[in-house]
Amino acid sequence: MFRELWCAGATRRYWWSSFGLLLLYTLTIFLALKVAPASGPPLWRTLGALSPLLPLLGFVHLEYQRIRSADELRQRIELEACMIALVVGIPLLTAWGLLGNAGLVHVNPLFAAPSLVAAYALAQFYAYWRYR
Amino acid sequence: MNNGVRALREAKGWSQGDLAERLDVSRQTVNAIETGKYDPSLPLAFRIAKLFRKSIEVIFDPQA
Numbered sequence: 352m353f354r355e356l357w358c359a360g361a362t363r364r365y366w367w368s369s370f371g372l373l374l375l376y377t378l379t380i381f382l383a384l385k386v387a388p389a390s391g392p393p394l395w396r397t398l399g400a401l402s403p404l405l406p407l408l409g410f411v412h413l414e415y416q417r418i419r420s421a422d423e424l425r426q427r428i429e430l431e432a433c434m435i436a437l438v439v440g441i442p443l444l445t446a447w448g449l450l451g452n453a454g455l456v457h458v459n460p461l462f463a464a465p466s467l468v469a470a471y472a473l474a475q476f477y478a479y480w481r482y483r
Numbered sequence: 484m485n486n487g488v489r490a491l492r493e494a495k496g497w498s499q500g501d502l503a504e505r506l507d508v509s510r511q512t513v514n515a516i517e518t519g520k521y522d523p524s525l526p527l528a529f530r531i532a533k534l535f536r537k538s539i540e541v542i543f544d545p546q547a
Contacts, residue, residue, distance in 0.1 A: 425512075
């Protein structure tokens with residue numbers, strides 16, 4: 352049932368595009384974190400450090416198009432999932448930041464966005480379940 | 484909100500998929516409307532009413 356809902360507004364092209372963008376994102380984030388030089392011209396270091404943003408923005412655009420082309424129930428499900436993720440995610444991320452500021456936890460802020468995405472994915476699952 | 488979409492669809496001998504195709508929505512949307520889990524938007528309600536040649540008030544009962 353969940354698979355049917357996922358596929359309802361999506362095309363094979365969407366899946367290949369999102370797979371390609373996520374692959375590119377993984378590659379660029381690896382390069383930015385592990386390979387990018389720690390010294391050199393600031394412009395190149397900045398571009399290298401921010402390079403994962405390009406595939407990420409491409410993925411956001413792809414998701415935007417997918418939701419725009421979905422039918423009204425699907426759009427409602429996405430909206431509910433987004434709201435649940437924000438309601439749960441914002442206090443948790445704020446607590447994370449406050450604990451980090453107090454020196455109680457040491458987690459790379461890069462994990463904030465994936466955590467929010469994970470919360471969104473879980474919320475999507477719940478929202479789909481509600482309208483199953 | 485109660486509605487008579489399922490009865491009207493079955494009277495036509497259509498599956499949920501058939502109706503979904505005619506309304507340009509997903510089968511899940513049709514199912515959610517029929518089971519009362521989701522109330523359609525006004526444009527979709529008008530499309531449903533037009534498809535079955537009924538008025539919206541006949542198909543959808545806001546009292547329930």
